[in-house]
Amino acid sequence: MPQALNVNRLAKNYGSVTALREVTFTVPPGEIFGFVGSNGAGKSTTMRIVLGVLAADSGDVRLGDAPIGFADRKRIGYMPEERGLYPKMKVGDQLVYLARLHGLSKSDATTATEKWTRRLGIHERIGDNVNDLSLGNQQRVQLAAALVHDPDLLVLDEPFSGLDPVAVDVMSEVLTDKAAQGIPVIFSSHQLDLVERLCDTVGVISGGVMKAVGTVDDLRARDGLRLEVTGPDSAGRWADGLPGVTDVEYHDRSAVLHIDEGADDQRILAAALSAGPVHRFATTAPTLTELFRELV
Numbered sequence: 001m002p003q004a005l006n007v008n009r010l011a012k013n014y015g016s017v018t019a020l021r022e023v024t025f026t027v028p029p030g031e032i033f034g035f036v037g038s039n040g041a042g043k044s045t046t047m048r049i050v051l052g053v054l055a056a057d058s059g060d061v062r063l064g065d066a067p068i069g070f071a072d073r074k075r076i077g078y079m080p081e082e083r084g085l086y087p088k089m090k091v092g093d094q095l096v097y098l099a100r101l102h103g104l105s106k107s108d109a110t111t112a113t114e115k116w117t118r119r120l121g122i123h124e125r126i127g128d129n130v131n132d133l134s135l136g137n138q139q140r141v142q143l144a145a146a147l148v149h150d151p152d153l154l155v156l157d158e159p160f161s162g163l164d165p166v167a168v169d170v171m172s173e174v175l176t177d178k179a180a181q182g183i184p185v186i187f188s189s190h191q192l193d194l195v196e197r198l199c200d201t202v203g204v205i206s207g208g209v210m211k212a213v214g215t216v217d218d219l220r221a222r223d224g225l226r227l228e229v230t231g232p233d234s235a236g237r238w239a240d241g242l243p244g245v246t247d248v249e250y251h252d253r254s255a256v257l258h259i260d261e262g263a264d265d266q267r268i269l270a271a272a273l274s275a276g277p278v279h280r281f282a283t284t285a286p287t288l289t290e291l292f293r294e295l296v
């Protein structure tokens, strides 16, 4: 029975390098958690600690209320960043072998291998050695390896990197289906449009510190309201100092204003009109990419 993944105050140093400082987040059953951060932010380190391939200096990982143990970890489907397949082993043999390592019988392992190679579009390559496949197809095999034992938790380190658009769709569908079956899914990615589209919750990490955790709407609410005004010449910096305007990004013939909730939009409009004709005046929602840039 899948339980929530609780990551509590994880800290980790590699010698003098601090990789994680008190990283905390929860992934409830049935939710997809997108883990985002710049290179070296601490995503892989966190995932490796969840897996148990790396020990934390302090903090802990729990499934529900109980500390995660060896038997629980066998029920995780993991896709490591440094892909871990045997290059000279046939795709099918390899998946059966990995499923058996997770405790499946030979016939269940064979059935699961059939099912996942078909679902992931690599069934016709089942008799080929892994290193004869393209990198994208090797990645599909790697995903199959994370799924063949019907895991209770999915932990995927950059599963989308290097995939073509069709493979991205297949991967997205599989993650959404697994979450719909009630398991917690966590994946890291630098493709923030995908994270925004797929994830219930997002965690933004920078320099080993969780900068924000929440739905994309929560992050937007934290960020405040924005008003996009198109038309007036920006040269005169017409929005500077207006009451309720906390920040302004000027572009050539448009400006994005960060405003307080009680800001007087009619006064802002009047100020804009005094700088030139206004063609568009609308509140906007920042994308996850914009929120990420501001957070890190």
Ligand SMILES: Nc1ncnc2c1ncn2[C@@H]1O[C@H](COP(=O)(O)OP(=O)(O)OP(=O)(O)O)[C@@H](O)[C@H]1O
Pocket (backbone or CB within 6 Å): 014, 017, 018, 019, 037, 038, 039, 040, 041, 042, 043, 044, 045, 046, 081
């Ligand atoms: N084995 C290691 N020995 C020393 N330092 C390490 C080791 N692994 C990671 N680090 C350091 O720990 C920090 C976190 O790295 P980590 O790989 O967790 O980041 P990441 O967010 O996964 O980055 P990326 O997006 O580039 O994969 C970085 O400063 C990195 O250089």
